[in-house]
Amino acid sequence: MTESQSREVTFKVDGRSLRGRQGESLLEALRRYGYQVPSLCHHEAVSPYGACRLCLVEVQKGKRRKLTTSCNYPLMEGIEVFLDTEQVVSNRRVVLQLLLAQAPAAERVRQLAAEYGVNDTPFEVEDPENRCINCGLCARVCKEVVGVEAIGFSGRGAGKRMVAPYDETAEDCIGCGACVFVCPTDCIGMSETGGIRTIERWHRKLPLKTCSVCGRHFAPTFQLNKFAEWTGLPRGHFDKCPDCR
């Protein structure tokens, strides 16, 4: 945290005076005070990307009032925030129509849309089976938290998709499952059969290590070898599952 980010600031939400840290994400500050703001692409562990545009709010700074995404809006002294204004709600409804067209099979999107009375979309549906909203959260977690860059966007515009390199196998993927855990629309998929973990969307299959004490499969061998490399600990240290260590 920089010195300016540790500075306290005062801001208002729908007329209520509150305090927060300069530069922190407005969305996170709002949530800390219990405000409900919908979001799909935000996670506090990684940098904001502003992809889903659901976290819209209106912010007034001096005389200027504008509609903005709150996840990537840095909190600052004196701003006034308005949450569910007519403008916010009508724009959020359009965002939900767009998301419904992009990912019509995503249950989470359909649920959120229904909460705003949006049950259909006037926009063109390209793939009725698609669940990915191109929020990039999987790739940000993979890079910024796991420290691997196994996946990324390919293509542009309407052809933009989150894939493994060349849409083949993500050879750098260690099979940790972090991307599966954070994906807001559950469209990556992980399964384990016959001692093999499969990360489905990235076509990655990794044999699992058998614990030298209790004999159960516990983590991909490739992942454990990477841990040994990163930590400098001997590979033998990772022969046992966390329960038997």
Ligand code: SF4
């Ligand atoms: S499972 Fe693979 S792609 Fe997903 S976060 Fe872990 S290393 Fe990255």
Ligand code: SF4
């Ligand atoms: S796979 Fe999931 S996390 Fe990744 S971009 Fe698509 S919706 Fe977002």
Ligand code: FES
């Ligand atoms: S959560 Fe802010 S744009 Fe997605």
